Every structure is written in structure tokens, then in C-alpha cells.
Amino acid sequence: MAKKTVFSCEACGHETFKWMGKCPKCGGWDTIKEFRIEKEELSQQEKPIFVSEEDLPEERIILGINEMDRVLGGGITCGSSILLGGDPGIGKTTLCFEIASKMVELGFDALYVSGEESLRQLSSRKKRLHLKGSFPILATNHVEDILRAVSDKHYKFAVIDSIQSTYNSRLPMLPGSVSQIKDVSTRLIMEMKRSETAHVFIGHVTKEGAIAGPKILEHMVDTVLYFEGDKTLPYRMLRAIKNRYGPIDEVGIFQMRTEGLVSVENPSEFFVADRGDISSGSTLFPYVTGSRPIVLEVQAITPKTTFSMPKRLSLGYDINRLFILIAVLEKVLEKPFFDRDIYINVTGGMKVADPAIDLAVAGSILSSYNDMNIGKDTALFGEIGLTGEIRKVINMEARLKECERLGIKRVLCPRGAERIPGVETIPLKTIRDLHKQLVEKNDA
Ligand SMILES: Nc1ncnc2c1ncn2[C@@H]1O[C@H](COP(=O)(O)OP(=O)(O)OP(=O)(O)O)[C@@H](O)[C@H]1O
């Protein structure tokens, strides 16, 4: 064993060569402490080997929680490390309880480590969720206890709730500090990769929404998932930010009920269910995320303003794209928007980065501006260029098919879209065509 002396900040984990009164990184006073670390000698026994799919096939377990399987890229990969982040109270513990229970139902051993809730709290949660599979719970904050538990018995799956509350008592830093998280996660990942235990680290997020702790944590794990959604609404979205075993554009949609999280199988119906009798400023947009199309509602209001600086606000649509879109509408259609506030909302809390939403946003603005109803059976998609041209987008066929499935009769879209029986496609070349279709025809 080699011993080394290190000076490190208790608060932020910053390392220095000598003792200092003030940490140069976080500015904390008297936070730099000296401590000794013991490094184990590196093993010299590993040799390079050739690997092939026949010798070491990829093993996946399909959980049967459809939305989770989808986001993971077709089930959980054996031995993989997953980091699950999300706002407080969004449902991270609930989701992991359900996964652990499913693993037990499928005949695998699962372990739940909780450093945040007592056994009594966890048992009442288990009762409320009516979980079929029963798994052992380890209530501890010590990384050594966890390492002992996973080396004593082989678990196929383990949850660490949460990585910030787990600490190494030999380090002087507080739990949740950068050095503690680095140390704890490195040791847990090494041990669980060795024993091929698939594991989920639950991670707290900062005020800005990033996972608290070092960025290196996100590099070390195989998959980073974010659980997000408006807590006042009953549904939650699970998104992959990084995935070594699958695509990252898939979104899993869950509904939060008393009995736990339930996968939403038909999100389009779910997102447009509350639409009711529509008025001006509302359009439908077939969004494609990952392999799945979802029809969303885009709303706009354009009230008159007496201020010299009109307001532009957008929820779910990129604000810079909105500025550009308004400029294009003003230039090409010669419509003045300087005396109008413009507010855009993509309902359901979806954040859409797909440029195909441009046409639906433009349609909503024109509909609100002219105070006319576009109709319940019309959807729009297409990217708008700076000269007002409507450009082709990907997955046009999938978007049209989803519209047809929802009973949408008319779709305004870029030219070149395939015809789908049951849906009338109206190809548009520029936003002048959009104006003609929506406003001039309505006036006539
Ligand atoms: N009895 C209940 N009925 C319905 N929903 C409940 C009930 N109890 C809890 N919930 C829901 O579960 C959510 C809490 O879920 P959970 O504890 O899994 O969140 P979390 O992300 O683990 O939170 P934390 O960051 O605090 O650990 C609450 O926001 C609430 O919506």
C-alpha cells in the first residue's frame, strides 16, 4: 500500500499542494484540510484478449415496463451503470422501486439501497405501490456497507438511492461533495461492473437542472437518464442524455397515479385529450421523437400592446427560433407584429427542438392574429427557412400516419410528402401558401 498526503477542500473537493487559509476555487475559509489516502498497488495481471460477440454476447433484460425499455434502447443491459437524475419529488424512487420489483418478478435478485428514507417509510411506500416482487432493502449511507452487500451475494440489479447521500467515512469531506461522489461512484462502478450487477444511481439535480456533483460522474456511467415533467401535472417524461447501448432521442412517458407510475401507451391521445372546443391560436403538430410520433398541440396568443417593446415568450419552443419566425412572417407577409405581444405554448410541457414545429407555430400565430379557428381536423408540420420557404423534414410518412390514426383529415406540410389514404395532404411551398390556405380561404 502506498500512502500519500493530499490537501483538499472539504466543501468543493479542490486539491492544492499545500495548506491554504482560503480555497482558491470556492472561496471557503478554513476548508482546506490535510488527509492521507492509501492507494492500492495496481494489479499487473490483466492481459489483452480478443473479444467476439460469440464469446461475450450482449445480455439484455426486457423489463416489461414499456416506456423504460424504450428509453434504455430495448431493455436493461446486464452489468450496465445508469444515472437517473430529476427534480425533488418527481418520482425517481417510485420508478426504481418498480424496476426492482419487475426484476424480482422476472426471477433475478435485486437490492435497493436507500440512504434517504427509513425502513418504515420504504415499507409503507412498497405497500402503496402494490409491488408484486419483493426485494431486500439496505438502509445505509456508507459505501463500505454497500460494497460488502454486493460482494457477499450476487445481485443482478441494484439501486443506490442516492449517490449524493452515500459517503466514504475515511474521507474528511461532507457527503455530497465532489470528492465524495467521485470516490464513492468509482468504487461502486468498479465493484458492480466486476460482478456484472446492473445498477442505477439516483442523482440529485442542482437549481439549474444539472446532476449535482462532478461532470465526471456522467462520463463514468453508461447511461444518463433525466426524469422530468411539471409536478402539478400527472405525467412525467424520461429522457436519455447519454446511452452507450441505445439511441438518445427516445422519450418515455409515464403517468403518476396513487398506485405508482404507469406507462402511457398512446401519448398522442393523452396530449390532445384536453383540447376540447378549440378557438383561434391552436394547431396540432405531429412530433417525432426517437422511433415514435406524438401529436402535440401548439398554442399562440397575440394580444395588442401599447408598449414600445412587445413581449415574446415561449414555452416548449426555442425563443430564438421564435424571433426569427416573427421576422420572416413580418417580411414575407408584410404583416406588422411590432404592436403585438406574442406568447407560444407547446401543451403538456414538451420541449420540442424539432424544426418541423415551425409551421405549426406560424399557423398558431396567424390563427390568433386573424382571430380565426383552424379546425379540429387540421395538423401542420414543416421547417421554415429565412426566405419564408417551407423545407422538407425527416419522418414525414410517420407523422402523416400518426395523424391518420388520430382521425386528422387535413395536413399542411412541405412538398414531396407521400400520400396516405384517409388524410388530405396540402403541400406548401412558402409561408405565402400557408397564409392563403389558412387566412384567405377562410375569409373567402
Ligand atoms: N399517496 C400518494 N398518492 C399519490 N401520489 C403520491 C402519493 N405519495 C407520493 N405520491 C407521488 O409521488 C411523488 C414522490 O415520488 P418519489 O418519492 O419517488 O420522488 P423522488 O424523485 O424519489 O423524490 P426525492 O428527490 O425527494 O427522493 C410525489 O411527488 C407524489 O406526486
Ligand SMILES: [Mg+2]
Ligand atoms: Mg427519492
